Amino acid sequence: MTTQQRNILVVAHARREETIAAALRVIGALTAAGARPVLPGDDPEIVAALAEIAPLVTLGVDVDVADIELAIVLGGDGTILRAAELVRDGTAPILGINMGHVGFLAEIEADVIDDAMRRVIDRDYEVEERMALSVRVKDAPGSVIYETWALNEATVEKAARERMMEVIIEIDGRPLSSFGCDGIVIATPTGSTAYNFSAGGPVIWPTVEAIAVVPLSAHALFARPLVVGPEASVAIEVLARTDGTGILWCDGRRSHDLPPGARVVVRRSRRSVRLARLHPAPFTDRLVRKFQLPVTGWRGPDTTPARENP
Incomplete structure (x- = not known):
């Protein structure tokens, strides 16, 4: 009887020594447990740095994404977004180990790697489904010229700093408002603590399924964040009278130019992104910890017996 090979993708930010050291610990633990570490084939620097410890294989060359059990990511949110791209066509959940600053998407910090690896080997984790966005760009005649997806946000922005872009927002096939602006952010609950947060949009709990629409520096009386x-x-049309072009960015990683008359249509994707969770905890606690929010003076939860609503 043969045992099925366990393929674990390891994605690391190769330009930091502490990240390389942490990745070596992860690969060593996986190898010792009989699992096979897999590295992204598009990053020769990290392959060269980590190949010293064990015979490693690469994704897309030696192993298909459909055969990946789990993706372990060492880095910040940008590295996690890269891993989400790598496993998009598979079902592997992503376990983030924060080696950056905030690391809002990361599950754990680097100081508990050894315990985390024991949990990974035992498959002792839960999987959380996160909503993603499907993004299409249509030209003025209405033909689809570009398709992609986003976990955090899709952003329509002006391409030239000195110019403003003119847009019209449409919700469910109905026009909402037209104005000049620097751009529009369309975010998921996961992305509500990223660009959406910096732009003044609302923080949305992951358990709330919704889409945020946030104008950037709009010249309009009604240009409030929407949920x-x-x-x-959600459709954003770059009006033909716009002086210059716009640009679409998805998760800050994939872009496409938007000529005047282009139309960006954003909907919920049929495929979610899966995050591995070792320590399910209230989202409120994550906000407090990651943003170092002041909670001095909190007296604890109300322990008074609940009364029935009238």
Whole structure:
């Protein structure tokens, strides 16, 4: 009887010595447990740095993404977003180990790697499904010219700093408002603590399925952040009178130029992103910890017996 090979993808930010050291610990633990570490084939620097410890294989060359059990990510949120791209066509959940600053998507900090690896080997973790976005760009005649997806946000921005872009927002096939602006952020609950947060948008709990729409520096009386339902269709059209072009960014990683008349349509993706969780905890605690929010003076939860609503 043969045992199925366990393939664990290891994605690391190769340009920091402490990250390389942590990745070596992860690979060593996986190898000792009989699992096979897999490295991204598009990063020769990290392959060269880590190949000294064990015979390693690469994703897309030696191992198909469909055969990846789990992706372990060492880095910040940007590295986790890269890992989400790598496993997009598979089902592997992502376990983030924070080697950056905030690391909001990361599950654990680097000082508990050894315990985390024991949990990984035992498959002792839960999987949390996170909503993603499907993004299409249409030209002025209405033909689809670009398709992609986003975990955090899709952003329509002006391409030239000195120019403003003119847009019209449409929700579920109905026009909402038209104005000049620097751009529009369309974010998931996961992305609500990223660009959306910096732009003044609302923080949305991951258990709330919704889409945030946040104008950037809009010249309009009504240009407030919006929260729409998860099945809503949000369209941003770059009006033909715009002086110059715009640009679409998805998760800050994938971009496409938007000529005047282009239309960006954003909907919920049929495929979610899966995050591995070792320590399920209230999202409130994560906000407090990651943003170092002041909670001095809190007296604890109300222990008074709940009364029935009238």
